[in-house]
Every structure is written in C-alpha cells, then in structure tokens.
Amino acid sequence: MHSAAELSPLGKSSPYIATYTPSLLFAISRVAKWAELGLTAQTLPYHGVDLWNCFELSWLLPSGKPVVAIGEFSIPADSPNIIESKSFKLYLNSLNQTVFASVADLVAVLETDLSAVAGKTVGVRVRSLADVAAEGVMSLPGLCIDELEVNISAYQQPRPELLRCDTTRIVEESLHSHLLKSNCPVTGQPDWGSVLVQYRGAALDHASLLAYLVSFRQHADFHEQCVERIFLDLQRLLEPQHLTVAARYVRRGGLDINPYRSTDPITPENRRLVRQ
Known part of the structure; x- marks a missing residue:
C-alpha cells in the first residue's frame, strides 16, 4: 500500500505547466503523522504555523509584462493537511504565463486555492524583492x-x-x-x-x-x-x-x-x- 506522499508528484518526472492549474496542488493528511506521535486533531499540545517562502513567484500583467516577487504563506499547524512541496512548486509555476490585473487579485486566488487544499485558512503575502532585501538576514537568538x-x-x-x-x-x-x-x-x-x-x-x-x-x-x-x-x-x-x-x-x-x-x-x- 502506498502512502499519500508516494502518490504525490514528489520524486517523479513532471511536465512544466505555465498556465493557471490549481489541480496541481496535492494534499497530504496530517492525521497519520499525528498518530505516530500519539496525537489527534483534538489533542495537539501546541499552537503554531508553517511559514513557506517562495522565491520563484512570477505572473503577467494585462500588458503582457512579467512580474517577479516573493510569496509568503502561513499554513496553520492544526490544518487537516499539509501541501506537498513539489505540487506547491508546480502550482506556483502554473502562474508564470497567467495574467492578473493586480496583486490583490493574485493574492485572492492564492488564498482560495491553498486554503482549500490545507483545509484551513492560509495567509498569503506577496512582497517586492526590494522590501525583502531591505530586511537583510537575521541570526537566531540565544x-x-x-x-x-x-x-x-x-x-x-x-x-x-x-x-x-x-x-x-x-x-x-x-x-x-x-x-x-x-x-x-x-x-x-x-x-x-x-x-x-x-x-x-x-x-x-x-x-x-x-x-x-x-x-x-x-x-x-x-x-x-x-x-x-x-x-x-x-x-x-x-x-x-x-x-x-x-x-x-x-x-x-x-x-x-x-x-x-x-x-x-x-x-x-x-x-x-x-x-x-
């Protein structure tokens, strides 16, 4: 019997799809891994979030001119599913030749699609390279x-x-x-x-x-x-x-x-x- 991860695109050859295709996203239930740790959705002893950063985010303006940016995604730690990482990459690549009238429109699509797969509301920020570069790198405390x-x-x-x-x-x-x-x-x-x-x-x-x-x-x-x-x-x-x-x-x-x-x-x- 295959695990959910083995049924995902991970580790397999995948075609590059450059137009919006939300069906590329693949959910992996957290339940089995919680069970390995003796946990259930009702007994999680922690709060938390999974912060994802995407450095290959690009789309087209109505003029046809491309835009590049950095995407930040906040997935609640108690969401029913994680989003398998290769499927996430393939999904984001499908935006490359897709037109969005504004950043707000892009964010709305990302929030809708990612939340549907995670099973809980996913926070989305799209940031300019200049804003992220100005922050520099941090060191861990302590x-x-x-x-x-x-x-x-x-x-x-x-x-x-x-x-x-x-x-x-x-x-x-x-x-x-x-x-x-x-x-x-x-x-x-x-x-x-x-x-x-x-x-x-x-x-x-x-x-x-x-x-x-x-x-x-x-x-x-x-x-x-x-x-x-x-x-x-x-x-x-x-x-x-x-x-x-x-x-x-x-x-x-x-x-x-x-x-x-x-x-x-x-x-x-x-x-x-x-x-x-």
Whole structure:
C-alpha cells in the first residue's frame, strides 16, 4: 500500500505547466503523522504555523509584462493537511504565463486555492524583492550550541533518550543549532535546517540537546513532523512552563519551509537566515 506522499508528484518526472492549474496542488493528511506521535486533531499540545517562502513567484500583467516577487504563506499547524512541496512548486509555476490585473487579485486566488487544499485558512503575502532585501538576514537568538565537544554515533533515528536535564534548576533560555538535517521520506534527498529552542523549565543539558538533534541526520520525515517530534520530546523531558521549537529549513525548488510550534499562541517573525 502506498502512502499519500508516494502518490504525490514528489520524486517523479513532471511536465512544466505555465498556465493557471490549481489541480496541481496535492494534499497530504496530517492525521497519520499525528498518530505516530500519539496525537489527534483534538489533542495537539501546541499552537503554531508553517511559514513557506517562495522565491520563484512570477505572473503577467494585462500588458503582457512579467512580474517577479516573493510569496509568503502561513499554513496553520492544526490544518487537516499539509501541501506537498513539489505540487506547491508546480502550482506556483502554473502562474508564470497567467495574467492578473493586480496583486490583490493574485493574492485572492492564492488564498482560495491553498486554503482549500490545507483545509484551513492560509495567509498569503506577496512582497517586492526590494522590501525583502531591505530586511537583510537575521541570526537566531540565544546561544549557539554547535561548538560543544560531544561524541556522536547515532544518526538513523531520533534518540530522545540522549536528552538530559537538571530538575533542581529552573531556567529560561534560547538555544539554537545549525546542525539539523533529515531526509525526505519519499526521495531520500537531504533537508538542511537550523533549529531554535526557547523554553522556561528544568535546565536542559546543552550537549545532550546537540547529540539529540544530530540523531535526526539520517531520519526520514517531513519538516513539520521533525519539529513536532522535537517539541514533544522536549516537552516530556522538561515539563516546561513555556516551550517554542522552530526550524528554518534551506530552500529546495525555490521554496523554504519553516515550522513553528509553541505552548503559546505565536506570530513569528519571518526573516530568512544566511543559508536561506
């Protein structure tokens, strides 16, 4: 039996369609992956959003002149479906030879189509290259743990048993690493990311966190589920008063995916890192 992802365009040869074709979008239900983590739509222990950035967005003006821009898409973490990334790229490519009278008209079409596939309202912003360039790149807050001396030999699957904390100390801190890597569960291609952990709870051993994050290195899963797994493993260990886990992934196919999961409602800042 094939999984939903294996039935998607991912990993297959696909024709380039340059005129508006919303049927190219392919939904993958979150339910199966939630079930793997012991969750249901009714028991999600986090708030969050998946922020997608598209660097290959283009369409035609009524005059026939093309426009290029950067698209930002906010997909709620509790939406019934994720949008498979290659189908997303193919759909966006189908706008290349399509005429829109205004940016507002384009945004309305994007909101309608993407929300229908995700099963919940998707936020859309279309931004000029000048506006995004003016923001520059950001650095993740807090302490980078990548220079810690650790011995690591576990790479095949996440190893939450590596995590350690000191329950006698309650701390509030932000930690980040650029050493997150996992593999696409369909194509096996590498997904590179930077991860941020912000929490208030039992003091997390930094070296153990680094070893745990590296244990994802050969793990096959989608970006969203990797972040959810990290969130759940840290929540079980730390029993925190507050916890946010976010990852900023390197783009593939002109798209980057940036999942945010938090114990509290959040509106994350969407600014790219140097690798994005």
